[in-house]
Amino acid sequence: MEFLTEYGLFLAKTITFVIAVGVVIALLVSASMRNHTQEKGHLEIVKINDKFDALAHAVKEAILPDDVLKSEDKEKKRQEKLDKKKLKAELKAKKADAKQSKSPVGEGDEAHASESSDSEPSPEQDTGAATLTSTKAATPASQNKKRIFVTDFDGDIKASATDELRQVISAILSIATENDEVVVRLESQGGMVHSYGLAASQLKRITNKNIPLTICVDKVAASGGYMMACVADKIVSAPFAVIGSIGVLAQLPNFHRLLKKHDVDFELFTAGEYKRTITMFGENTEKGRQKFTEELEDTHVLFKDFIKDNRPIVDVEKVATGEVWYGTRAIEQKLIDQIDTSDQYLFNAKDDAELYEVNYTQKKSLPEKLGISAEAALDRVVTRWLQRFNTKTHV
DSSP: OHHHHHHHHHHHHHHHHHHHHHHHHHHHHHHHHHHHHSOSEEEEEEEHHHHHHHHHHHHHHHHSOHHHHHHHHHHHHHHHHHHHHHHHHHHHHHHHHHHHHHSOOOGGGHHHHHHHHHSOOOTTTTHHHHHHHHOSSSOGGGGGSEEEEEEEEEEOTTOTTHHHHHHHHHHHHTTOOTTSEEEEEEEEOOOBHHHHHHHHHHHHHHHHTTOOEEEEESSEEETHHHHHHTTSSEEEEOTTOEEEOOOOBOOOOOOHHHHHHTTOOOOOOOSSTTSOSOOSSSOOOHHHHHHHHHHHHHHHHHHHHHHHHHOTTSOHHHHTTSOEEEHHHHTTTTSOSEEOOHHHHHHHHTTTEEEEEEEEEEOOOHHHHHTHHHHHHHHHHHHHHHHHHOOSOBO
16 A cells, blocks of 8 residues: 555656646747747837936936026926927918918908918818827927937848848838938948848948938948948048958868878869869869969959949058058048047937937847857857858958
8 A cells, every 4th residue: 555655656746747848848839939920029219319318417416406407497398398389380381381282262262261371270180290299209399300310230250230230221211211310330340241241232221212321430340341331421430440451351271281191081072163162171272272362352353343332532442452540540541531439429419310229139039048158159169260260251
């Protein structure tokens, strides 16, 4: 009887453990399926003007007397009311002009038309005013201001941030007009040609719509980073930001002699004379080296032509040597247009424009969250070695 009791307890524990494991697996599978069916990310939009206002208010609270603060707040509210009245008057005037242009009135109707334009618009007529004044982000004072959409691009060797950049640009293009501006805070030392070519093409979508594009560089926009920057209508650089490096490189180790010394054969099979020009483990031929160098030179020509097309004021033959310049020297080479930090550029614009920071955040599945640390560490190691030895062509 005691044996049966112990066996029953063991069986119950085993069944409980199996059920628990099954529940965990089911949750993981369910989460994975949801990640496949739902969007992988979302837009995050922050009004930068509010950030500046909060900083200023915090300083004022610390150093100004209470009566001065109250006076400033009162004046601010009074100005907002005046702006609201001004906007309402402008909307009524525009509607009256539009009505007169569609339905010209005779002399006998002039008084009636004047009376109608001075009176309060009906709910049906006031739809536009309600739309403009009811949104919290668009205050009455902001209606006459241009909008500046700000986003960030922090480029690695693979230009991985391009996935987020394309989403942000698509969102901005859905609302931006030629009266607005897009500012990209760009930081990149360059990387793979095809990756940065795609990133630059994403920025071209903005200028192709005749929307002003400004690139701000606080630290570095070199090689592929400058390929992206040259697309802009205006390039703003910090005084000691690194600019240029208009060149192409490829490097790799070769272990052929080491393998040969230890009697290790390496066999490579290809179809096509130049399918593989150089290799890490086989013996590289002079013909293969020459062909690979020709490919690098052709890529360099494409790089220079791209800069000529997008920034014709630059003497490309003079600067396309692979050299870099700090901001204060880069402006002499016409590689940039203005010396300033991105912070100061936006701060200078805050009084005349509504500033919106737009970024796209990728969602991570449960397995991705669990393995994020190990993946990030491995990616750093692989990227470091790729930067030293990758056979792919880099700009």
